Amino acid sequence: MSNTTITPDMLLAQMRSMAAQAQGAQTQGLQASQETANGQSDFADLLKHSINEVNNASQEAKQLTDAFQSGDPNVQLSEVMLAKQKSGVAFEAMLQVRNKLVSAYQEVMNMQV
Template identity: 50%
Template sequence: MDSGGINKVLGELQATAQAAASKPATSVEQTEGPSFGDALQNALAEVSAAQKDAQQMAKSFSAGDPNVNLQDVMVNLQKANLSFQQMTQVRNKLVSAYQDIMNMQV
């Protein structure tokens, strides 16, 4: 997945929120803990890692590795698929929220 596009959307959302609040960018207070963008990037990395692990396990099974059984391969592939679908839904919600903000009258 391309995290550059997500960062662009997040940047535009932040700029729009700042413009709507009529506050300069320097007056935004930082809270403790990871930012939303950092959390989103971590989630993307986890989804990517789950997909890579599932693909590697499937390749090992295909190669005849006796330590890998079909049930584990199928479970890991389904976990990777579900995490990808969840991330896609998060992306869709972000795009929808961005479009709603852009359609607001100020």
């Protein structure tokens, strides 16, 4: 079992990597919204894809947590913490979108009365 020290440079590299991944996700989101505008995709597909991404982030965090708890020397605490935070933020964002959708639905239903 190797005991690797986490340096500030390692954390900075991980943060830069995550920023690059987030930038890629934003680009994919922009492409998806352009496809929707072009009629190539619909809202249900976009929502389903988003939910799957949140689920994947949650599963990844769980797998890393389990591996760390079982003593896997290849899994660092920083990886586990970042995955858990990423999963939490994604889930919170999904909840906010759901709340907005429910609110919009209620407004539409009130207009029909």
